[in-house]
Amino acid sequence: MTNLPHDFNRLAEPKTEKKPAPFSLRLSFGERTRLEQDAGDKPLGAYIRERLFGKDAKPRKGTGKRPIKDQQALGRVLGALGRSRLASNLNQLAKAVNTGSLPVTPDTEKEIREACKAVTDMRDDLRRALGRNPEGGP
Template sequence: MIPSQAFKSAASGKSKRPRPAPFSIRLNPDERAYLERRAGKRPLGTYIRSRLLDGQGAARKAVKSPPQDYAALARILGMMGKSEQVSCLFLLLATAEAERIDMPEKERAALHEACCHIQEMRAALISALGLKS
């Protein structure tokens, strides 16, 4: 085959095997969240296919997300535990809530929100590492 002909046939988009058109379905956010919970660590499409075909579909290797770097997550959690900044932030909040220092309500609320975010990050790291708090 002449190179220009090979290029034209490749560029035409015609493949040797015709593939069936994909089937799509629209889900509302609640339906999708329900299916994702049921799927667990499996990809959503794999879970739906297995349920629709009663497990009779072709077996595929299921990969939901890239592997996590547990060492990096553990280092971040350790840095949070050792950080004097985090301790000082919580100490400042406790002092402000006990009204030992004069702090406007708006700043006190922002400080409280920051501490809540830190607690959420810590909980997320613990969960990602499969630990119990």
């Protein structure tokens, strides 16, 4: 067995940067309510850091407490999903395709195209509701 320096294990360990401990602050219900109102759509922690440090406040990664950008678009999607039997119908179509029993008629093709458009419209509304560009960009 070779003699290794006694601090070999310490030197061999990967260096990980420790995160600072969180800071807690007790607020009354009224104080917290006021902070949340003043913060608007910003996460409360980001708002407090901004108020304390101004331009020197470093942003943190995260989605924020209210990622929904367009409530009406989200409502349209949820309403459409509630009214439709889209998942069931698509499942039946997939089963028919797999078994070879799907007759391809002009009506069938029209219904498949309508279902595809409905799925595309819902995808676009969801992207808008989440603040994303429906055409696929940021």
